[in-house]
Amino acid sequence: MILKDNNIKITPQRLVVLEYLDKNCTHPTADEIYSYLKKKNPSLSKTTVYNALETLSKHGIIQSLTISGYELRYDLDHGMHHHFYCKICGRIVDIELKCPNVEKMKKYGHEIEEIHGYIKGICKKCLKEKDKK
Amino acid sequence: MILKDNNIKITPQRLVVLEYLDKNCTHPTADEIYSYLKKKNPSLSKTTVYNALETLSKHGIIQSLTISGYELRYDLDHGMHHHFYCKICGRIVDIELKCPNVEKMKKYGHEIEEIHGYIKGICKKCLKEKDKK
DNA sequence: ATGTTAAATTGTAATGATTACAATTTAGTA
DNA sequence: TACTAAATTGTAATCATTACAATTTAACAT
Structure with missing residues (x-):
């Protein structure tokens, strides 16, 4: 699994964020990810989403896009x-x-x-x- | 002159912003432009700098860069x-x-x-x- | 299994770039 | 010189992101 391969501690929060990005190729913002996941994971914190995105980003698993200027968007890297x-x-x-x-x-x-x-x-x-x- | 050519009203504020970008190829932020120009133009407002940058941008005279993520930077377009x-x-x-x-x-x-x-x-x-x- | 520990999560508060807005001033034109 | 639409100004609001301290937990060793 990609988290283990990168020596990233496996947490349910990181898993759902990663799964969301895998299934949604809409280049969502942190807030869009948070709002959606919050429904089924009421204890989820927005800070955690930011943290997860940063960690995944740092390891090159996902990419952050600055294209829209006033907010960052995220994209699972498929080449x-x-x-x-x-x-x-x-x-x-x-x-x-x-x-x-x-x-x-x-x-x-x-x-x-x-x-x-x-x-x-x-x-x-x-x-x-x-x-x- | 480039402002007149684009049917943009010529104001001293727009002129100094444009001149700054012409002389400084450092891809400055709105705040950097404002802080520098404020010294010699004490009445200059930061909102005016934002407005000028937006107008110039809209007419394709300058370009806004989203490269650094958390802030916009500006660049006079030379090709x-x-x-x-x-x-x-x-x-x-x-x-x-x-x-x-x-x-x-x-x-x-x-x-x-x-x-x-x-x-x-x-x-x-x-x-x-x-x-x- | 259980205990340990460093790392992750949470919620709240702070930051900082950008925008909204209303009052005043001004560029361009008649 | 006067007029008017547009620009400038300053303040206040917005909103994405980050900082931080308290709590919880994943991973590992016993």
């Missing part, structure tokens, strides 16, 4: 992809994409740990809505 | 480039880079307005510091 953010509906969708620069990047002399590709605009669905008018 | 964020010193440096995906992106059916490339890791300078130890 390299970029994100598209719709300025109208706020939805974030994954974009499967190989960035050919990843390897070249090292020539700058910096040590690369993360690569984030954020594309912003208007999504397919919202474009259709606009056309109707 | 396509990505950003490198050092996790140790917090500095953000420009990476001149042509992204070959920009054109291909449209096939997803979304309308693309902005592309952000954020690379995170440890910068050259901080790597040297680490080696000394």
Whole structure:
């Protein structure tokens, strides 16, 4: 199991957070995760959600996205992809994409740990809505 | 002048904010801009700085960066480039880079307005510091 | 099984960036 | 020079995130 593999203490709270992110690819905020899980886990604290997210993040199991500016969003890492953010509906969708620069990047002399590709605009669905008018 | 070209009302406050961003490629926060400009413009309000940044941003004259997570940073747009964020010193440096995906992106059916490339890791300078130890 | 201990969880309070808002001032134009 | 819509200002509110201290618990050794 992924927690044991990373020497992270296994707690029910961490398990539910991880399970939530595994089942929900909606790039939720800490608050969305908390609000949902709180229903079935009344003793859950929001701080715990933040702590769990930070721990998972630090071990590279999940990724935190800064794309929407005023809040962090979280994403279980399933390999390299970029994100598209719709300025109208706020939805974030994954974009499967190989960035050919990843390897070249090292020539700058910096040590690369993360690569984030954020594309912003208007999504397919919202474009259709606009056309109707 | 760039403000007139965009039909933005010319005010001394907007001018000093723009000038600051033109001269300082440090990707400052709103607060850094405010604190510096306040010295020579005592009547300047922080809200005005936020307003000016938003207006300039909306017109594509400047870009807001979400790279550091808990605060927005601003950058005068001089053509396509990505950003490198050092996790140790917090500095953000420009990476001149042509992204070959920009054109291909449209096939997803979304309308693309902005592309952000954020690379995170440890910068050259901080790597040297680490080696000394 | 049980006891031990370092680490995790909880709830509350603090922080700090950003936004809301209403009163005042001003840029652009007639 | 006067007018008006828009910009500026300062204060107060908002809201995500973090700090912290008390309590609980996972993991491990006996």
